[in-house]
Amino acid sequence: METGTLHRISEQEWRIEPRGKMLVPAVIYGSGTLVREMDEKVREQLENVASLPGTERAAYAMPDAHWGYGFPIGGVAAFDPERGGVVSAGGVRFDISCGLRTLLTGLRSEDVEAVKQTLANALFHHIPAGVGSRGKIELTDEELDAMLEDGAEWALRRGYGCGADPRRTEEHGRMEGANASAISVFAKNRQRREMGTLGSGNHYLEVQKVTEVYEEAAAAVFGLHVGDTVVSIHCGSRGLGHQIGTEYLDELAARGILIRSPSPRGVAEEAPGAYKNVSAVVEASEKAGLSKRVARLEPMICIKGLSGGAWLADGVHR
Amino acid sequence: MGNPRWEHFAHGADIGVRGRGPTKEEAFRQAALALTAVVTDPAALRREREARLEMEAPDDEILLMDWLNALIYEIAANGLVFGDFDVRIEGRRLLARARGETVDVTRHEPAVEVKGATFTALSVARGEDGDWVADCVVDV
Structure with a gap:
């Protein structure tokens, strides 16, 4: 993104x-580097968000913003319904309830190192x-x-x-006012196999x-100490979220509201340009007062679903 | 029906599916094969199961998206992948029979999970050679 026309308020x-x-x-x-690396489309999409009623x-x-579907990924906006505020499909996106969760294991990393291969196979x-x-x-x-209604x-109750x-x-793992009857049987069927x-x-x-x-103090509250082992999971609703999103788009289309993306590059959530230097993003977020670094976690084992049902990489990557 | 007339086209993050044919039906049929090919080799699939699908949409492009989404639903909810299709389009309605089998992880080595067809690069139109071309980016 060309930074010449932006007003720099502070370093970040x-x-x-x-x-x-x-x-x-x-x-x-x-930072200057991160903003220059952002696509011009981020600016265009952010200006469009700033033009929505009720913003x-x-x-x-x-700091990790990149080109999204109408709304930049990493874009944040609040809308006031009493001033004509909208719910943006591009802002909500399809992976409803997608996120990261980190679990404490009570194990030391050296204990895991000793059995890493066996553990990786067992997880697989x-x-x-x-x-x-x-x-x-x-x-x-x-x-x-x-x-769907009671969440966490x-x-x-089920012991998970x-x-x-x-x-x-x-939100304590549960959205107030969640109403399962608003979700179609198709969306529920997609979730059924994905549980x-x-x-x-x-x-x-x-x-x-x-x-x-x-x-130290924040890490202690989370129960994190150098050398501990944790498990982090990045997962979301996938089929359920996609089905719900698609059905709402169909409903809009039936009312004559068509949402189209003119370019094949329109949705770039997972495009290579979306992945930025993690350390630079974390540093910029901290300096801008958006978040605070508590601890650094480095992977030892990674399980991903890919070819052959699942494949496994055993090693460290950053 | 001859040689496969489907292909995948590049997209920064997801996968574009494209079907071509002298008729709209054939372009839709080929686009469905392209969709299956995102998951596994459509030519290697047995014809053990059949699904009848029917849908209606306000225009050709949304009909294509609904068609692909119906097949994605069969993969996701019923574990079925299809390699053989009969497609009939009457106005805004599509009627189809899809034949295939239940996903077998060992034999099919499924590549990626398709979450849905999108409005991105969605197009149903005649190409320069007069053939129909059906394009859609699917979210993986």
Whole structure:
């Protein structure tokens, strides 16, 4: 992105004053290098977000922002429904409830190093990943609805977790007002087979070691110490989210509202340009006051769904 | 029907599926083969199971997206992959029979999970040679 026309507010904050149809300013967070690496489309899409009705204060782009579907990935905006605010399909995207979760294991990394190959094989055999894999969780219609409405509380009742988990989860792992009857039987059927599976694409499970602690007090609250082993999972709803998103787009189309992307490069969520220097993104986020580094985690084992149902890489990558 | 007339086209993050044919039906049929080929080799599939699919859409392009999404649904919800299709289009309606089999991880070595057909690069039109070309990017 050309930075000449941006107002640099601080080392990590850039601003575009309202122009054209923009109702509020656009704010981009990132170092000079990160912002220059961003596609011009991020600016265009962010300006479009700033032009949506009911946008509050500003449209924001995080340091890892990249070209999305109408809305930049890493874009943040709040909309006031009382001022005509909208729900943006591009902002919500398809992987509803996709995210990262990190589990404490109580193991030291040297314990895992000693049995890394065996552990990697065991994880590979026990974690269903990729097309054709099936989880061990079979849900009845009633249970599927309970899972959708009660979220983490449902998981806890079924024994998939322990007491403190919901407290450490965003929204306590349950969206207030969730209504399973608003979801089609097709979407539910897609979720049915996916329960307890990892997926493919950029979804993964990693066994990681804590290599550095930056904030002792915060790390202690999380129970993290240098040399500990944790497991991080990147996973989301996939089929369920896609089906719901597609059905809403169909509903809009039936009302004469068509959403089209003119270029094959329109959706670039996982494009190579989307992947930035992680350390630079973390540093920029901290300097911009968006987040604080607590600890550094490095992978020891990675499980991903890819060819052959799942393949496994055993080693360290950053 | 002759040689396969489908292909995948490049997309930064996902995969474009393209079907060509002298008729719209054939272009849709080839696009379905291109979709199956994202997951596994369509030519290697047995014809053990059959699904009848029917849908209606406001235009050709949304019909293509709905067609691909219906097949993606069969893979995701029922574990079925298809390598053989009969497609009939009557106005805004598509009626099809798809033949294939249940995914077998060992034999089919499925490559990637397709999450859905998208509006990206979605196009159903006649090419310069007069053939129909059906394009869609699928999210993987």
